[in-house]
Structure formats: structure tokens, C-alpha cells
Amino acid sequence: MANIVADTQIHGHSIKGEREERRKGTKELCSIVRLFLPLLPFLLSSLSSFSQDTKAKELYAQSIKLFGERKADEAIPYMEQAIKQDPNFTDAYLKLGQLYEFTKRYDPALAVYRNAIKLQPDSPASGAAYQSLSTTLLRLGRYGEALPYLEKYQTMFAPQSAQAKRIARQIETARFAQEAIQHPQAVDPKPLSSILQTTPSQYFPVLTADEQTLVFTALKPEGDEDLMTATFNGETWSPPTSLASNINTPENEGTASLSADGRTIVFTACQGRKGFGSCDLYASHKTGSDWSTPENLGPAINTRYYESQPALSADGRQLYFVSDRPGGKGRRDIWRSDLTTTGDWNEPVNLGEPINTPFNEASPFIHPNGQSLFFASEGHIGMGGYDLFVADNCASGWSSPTNLGYPINTSEDQASLFVSANGTRAYYSYEEQKDGVSQKSRLYTFDLPESLRERIKPVSYLKGIVTDAKTKKPLAANLELIDLKTNQVVSRVQTDSQTGQYTAVLPSGGEYALYVSQPGYLFKSLSFDFTQKTKGDAMSLTVPLEPALAGTSANETLNNLFFETGRYDLADKSKTELDHLSTFLQANPTFKVEISGHTDDKGDAAINLALSQKRAQAVVAYLAKAGVEASRIKAVGYGKTRPLVPNTTDENRRLNRRIDWKLL
Known part of the structure; x- marks a missing residue:
């Protein structure tokens, strides 16, 4: 499951920025550019002090100049020649490795990093080579090769220094990953359907509780991202269509979340709509086949900071999302807000520890059970980059997050996961690659392994x-x-x-x-x-x-009244039902009702008749105590004389043992 498509908002780039980058080249290449560019001022200004050869320095400088002009392939031969001119030119090895890495030539990059280390294996001057080599090996998932270099590199720093602590995290990552690979999860991802592949890429799938309606983000040839939808008829998916013309715009829409019934959607937009900050959350509601005009979720949710990656609870009344607003534990944290009875969102609360870390969290998904939170994190120990985790909301708070394991997680970023209501299937997107460069993203599904099914209610x-x-x-x-x-x-x-x-x-x-x-x-x-x-x-x-018409023959059964066998005392859990009936009667003060008790055909008829009367009277007594005028409610016991269904099975007899109510 390597290379789940990277969330455009995980790395801090707006959707529009993502689109523009795709127009210039692939998303992966641009990610490398963003990682490498901070080094550019140093590269352009620093000629190595380790070379005394004038020709080597000239070749080195020409290579750096070409890279500054975005001509990495042309820069490589000059750096190679600089090393041939001066085989002890340590800094040239490091820069050549970075150029190889930038152009996705990882094995040559690793080779020159190793050569740089061999020149001065115990010198702090080789620290940059140790760092580049070990980081690249970790990114490639070559954990066993990375460990000895990390352990050696760590000895170059004081034990409590920030650099030593950073290397210690990398060592912990490598050891965790080695163990995870030795105990892989049993997963077998399969493409969701070729019918859905109508655009260059599809990603971030979300579904309704019945898994019959799918919404996902589609990248179109012109670089626009839209929300698309498709339906499942039990065998095949329909061709995807635009979710709605008033939701999709010439700007980009993405990272959507659906309520369980598919009638409320929350999504992210960073341009094109009037908002509060860099990225805001918007909601739309479906009536019939029409979606309402999206509305900004307002100043409680959206701020002048960054809000994105929404996750609605099944009933649409809780919202989890990612924000870098003040008051968090790290850079980007997961927050939660509840919908009030008036339809407004409460002030969001940071989920705190142990969910959020000093690093970034991303892509929350709250399972329909309301307890299992799936999310991506670069702060919890995993296999490198963003891993997927699950934590449970218990009475004492959130449990410690559990890494979903290999191969759900790999050395590459895992962006998001959607898990079905019954906890048996997961949906995600997978980036197909060629020569280390992402080509397209497709929707995939897999059966959740037993170890995770046991975890999810x-x-x-x-x-x-x-x-x-x-x-x-x-x-x-x-x-x-x-x-x-x-x-x-x-x-x-x-x-x-x-x-x-x-x-x-x-x-x-x-x-x-x-x-x-x-x-x-x-x-x-x-x-x-x-x-x-x-x-x-x-x-x-x-x-x-x-x-609700008086004098009709219509009646309803109070299905949540509970009595012990042969008794008429109301169990405590009957309170919910009786309170609802009391509320109804107090809201309709002119109505009079009959409360009728019924039994099955087992036992003495006279005893059953008396029992049914006493049970009906117990209900009337509760209602009167709750404030309903006694003159408005009448108790009648019918015993076994008015069965709903024939008393031929235990289930039928259970149905016949009941309390009904009707308007008089």
C-alpha cells in the first residue's frame, strides 16, 4: 500500500498551489523541489574549503549555477567531473548525491554519500553525508541499511542535544519498521473499479453507511480538482458524475466528508469563495437530488489560520478537522466541534494528547461507531513520514494511538483511510509510480485484517x-x-x-x-x-x-417498556419511552389516550388479564406523576384477547406481550 496519494493540504500547500504545481510537473518532483530549495542559498554561496584544486572548484561552481537555473540533469556531469578532478572533494560528493536524489537516481545518490563518509568516517565534517544517506535510506524503506549509519551519526552529538534527539527518533523509526515488516498485516488491496477512472487521478474516497454512494476528489486533465460521485447497485459502480454544479467551481474542491446518510457534505476550499483564512470548510445539504449552495461553517470553525481535512460523525453533529490555529500541541492538530441544537458549531476543542503531537497530524476519519478515530501523523513513531493510526474514545479519554502496521503503512506517506460501518472493509487511494515519479492515483479497497476488525466496534x-x-x-x-x-x-x-x-x-x-x-x-x-x-x-x-387524530382506530406499541416475567413493575430502562409519551401528551393537551396492556396465551387467562391491567395502570401512574392529568389517560387490560400475531412461536408471543396506546 505504498504511496497513498499525498494530501495537498498535509504539506501545507493550498489546493490552487497543488494545481499549479501539477501544471509545471508531477507532484512528487515538486515535493523534492520544496525540500531541496532551502539548501539553494547555501549551495550557491559555498565553494568547498576541502578542495585545493582550482579546476575542481570551477566545475563545482558551474554545477551549482546550472542547478540554480533548474537544469539539474546538466549540472550532474560537472559535479561528477569535479570529483574526478579531486577524489577527496568531500562537499562535491554531498552535492552530487543531492543532485542524484533530486533527479530520482537513488542508488547513485546512496553510493556517493557513502563515498563521502569513507573519506572522513569519524569527522563531524561528514555529518551532512550521514544525514543525507540515512534519511534517503529511511525514505526508501531500507531500514536495516540505515541503522548503522544513524547509530554512528548519533555519536557525533551530545546525548541531550536537539540533533541527537532527532536522530534517536529516526533510529526508533527504523527499528519499529523492521519489526513491522517481519509481522505484516494480511491485506490484499484491489482497484475499486475501472469505471471510476475517468480522470487522470482519483483520491480521498468517502462513502455512505450502506457503501452505495461514493464521493471522491478527481484531478481533471486541466488541473482542476472536483468532487465526483458514483453509486453502487450491488454489483457494479455507475460512471462518476460531478457532485453538483453549485459545489464544483473552476477553482478546486477537495477532502470531503459525508454524513452516514449522504445528505450532508463538508469539504475544503482555499480559493474562489469568500472565507476567513487560507483554507476554509464549507457545508452543503442534499434535499431530494439537489445540493444546497455551500455555506462557510462560520467563525467558530474557520479562522484566519488554516482549516482543512474535515471528518463528520455519522449523524453529522460532530466535526473533526485539522488546523494550525493557536492553542494546539504542534504545528497542525486535530480539533473537534459539536453542533448545537440551534444548528451552530461550538468553539472547537483540541483533541490534545495522546492524539496530537509536536509534529503534524492529518486526515482524521471518525468511524460511524463514534469511537474509533483514524488519522495520519508524522509525530507518532511509525515507518517514516505520515503513517496511519487508530485511537479509541473511551470513558477516560482517548487511548494511545495504534499504528495500523505494514503494509498499510510503508516508508512513504499514507494520507487517509475510510473504514466501512461494519468494520470489514477499508477504502483509500494508491499512487502508481514509474521511475519514482507519480503517474496517477486510483481508488482501492481491501478487507480489514482480523487484528484491526477486533479493534473496531x-x-x-x-x-x-x-x-x-x-x-x-x-x-x-x-x-x-x-x-x-x-x-x-x-x-x-x-x-x-x-x-x-x-x-x-x-x-x-x-x-x-x-x-x-x-x-x-x-x-x-x-x-x-x-x-x-x-x-x-x-x-x-x-x-x-x-x-394524530382523535377517535381513529390507529394505535402504536410502546416497544421500549420492560417488565420482569409475571410482574408489572416498570424496569428503569422504560423511562426513555415513558418520557417520550409524556412529552407528546403535554405538547398536545387536548388529547386523551387509552393505555392498553396485552399478554400472550401462556398461563391462566384470568391471571393474564389482571397482569395486563396492572401493567397498563403502572404506565398511567408514571404519566400522572410526570404531570399528565389523570383524567386524560385510561388504563385497560385485554390479556390474551387481542393478539397482534398468532401465538404459534416464541417470537410471536414476545410481540403479543406489549403495551399499546391510542387517541380516544
């Missing part, structure tokens, strides 16, 4: 349509998922107001109530017990809401 998702039970027309409605153990809201989503479609993520490992509501309708409660669930499964459900 999978989630299920429920999708479908909310309709009017009478007219069958789609409804705008609110869906609220609540943890029955804590009575805390896990997520809130809304249906598409035109289509009634919804997608709600259902976490594993607990009991949850899902409430579907809309003013003017009876709310519907659904119950999900995932306490024994170990993998995420998809469910599809059409939810009809009954109009």
Missing part, C-alpha cells in the same frame, strides 16, 4: 422511508436514537423532506430505542437489543406514522 444501520400511514406519501420526520441504559441521545437524524428517506446508524453492544416523530403524528418507537451483537448488519424498514 462495528455498527449496524437502519435505512428506509418514513410515510404518512394514510396517504403513503413521504414525510419529513425526526429520528432520535437513545441508549436505554443511560437515557442519553446517541444520534439525531432527519429524513429527506422530499423523499422521506433516512439512514440511522445503530451501534453494537447495547440496547437502544429509536423514536420517529413529526408534529401532527403519533410518534413510533422501535427497539434494538444489540447486547450480544458482534457484527454490523443492515436493516431496511418503512416507518408509517399515524396522523
